[in-house]
């Protein structure tokens with residue numbers, strides 16, 4: 001077994017030094033983040049904006065002919081990409097990329113995460129990204145966020161939480177408002193609240209992608225995001241994708257107790273003809289007082305799990321080569337092994353340059369992993385991202401971070417790869433949009 005320490009950070013085995021339970025949760029950046037917060041503290045709340053306005057009430061249904069189950073076909077069908085759907089994808093990704101390459105300055109977001117809620121309806125034991133005491137985003141902040149983003153290069157809006165569907169009517173309004181302004185809208189959800197009526201509203205409003213987090217086939221201790229309890233409504237979501245034109249993929253977190261489930265979900269996704277996206281179960285980078293599962297955690301990967309993870313990653317790479325649709329490139333799958341061993345090389349993180357996080361209160365951060373950092377990066381309409389400071393910051397955090405979306409963005413932010421992707425998509429007639437990040 002490899003004996004390299006699990007992290008190069010001095011904080012690697014922070015819990016061990018505290019003498020608390022099993023040292024299973026290395027807080028890789030705990031001391032580092034305190035230094036960062038000390039140098040530029042976020043003490044001032046975002047301004048109380050004058051003339052608060054709600055989001056417009058979405059007309060529903062915009063497409064009455066698509067409502068309901070009766071007219072839908074089977075769960076798996078051939079996919080047809082209409083010209084409007086191709087245009088939506090090109091305007092969402094390609095045009096912002098080209099603008100970001102030619103415009104002066106360094107902050108040209110391609111992708112924004114809009115955290116409409118920090119509440120969640122389940123409790124996955126690896127996840128610190130929720131706190132049910134946090135108020136949800138107001139309609140005024142959501143509207144201002146979308147208006148501000150429209151004035152930038154950004155045309156991809158990822159609606160995130162917590163679980164954003166704790167307020168489905170709010171997400172319906174956000175989706176309709178953003179889609180009507182030309183945004184490619186994406187939602188990250190655990191799928192539990194994705195009832196058929198919600199699918200119809202979001203599909204009707206123009207949702208482009210449902211990223212459904214799924215860790216097991218049946219629930220396991222500490223891993224409640226399971227397919228079987230929601231399979232019926234999930235199959236409704238799949239059937240309706242051919243009517244509304246959105247895409248669906250599984251977002252799977254590799255933990256110490258679900259490696260057989262990861263294989264099974266990969267095969268199920270392949271049968272459903274949907275893509276998969278994999279994460280390694282990262283422990284929190286830094287302590288977050290609201291997170292209850294830092295100690296004696298049963299799902300975090302431990303050193304003795306590394307050989308099993310290696311084997312699983314190799315299996316996934318074989319499936320990727322065999323044509324299974326995966327968001328992760330082969331290189332990024334292989335990088336998981338290096339990440340576990342603390343050997344990650346710099347990987348072109350674009351956070352704060354081509355991506356931005358908008359918190360529930362309207363303050364901004366460069367990326368999801370730094371959502372809870374109390375650093376002043378400004379707020380909507382007035383971000384404070386300095387390219388040189390971001391670069392200096394990333395010297396440390398890039399070696400300790402496996403944010404899958406940022407890795408994909410960094411990997412794809414490359415002219416040669418973008419040209420390659422355009423050529424392949426054109427050759428395939430844009431048949432499979434989910435493979436936009438492939439190697």
Ligand code: SF4
Pocket residue numbers: 349350351366367368369370394397398399401402403406
């Ligand atoms: S490497 Fe990038 S995505 Fe990860 S914490 Fe640092 S800035 Fe955020």
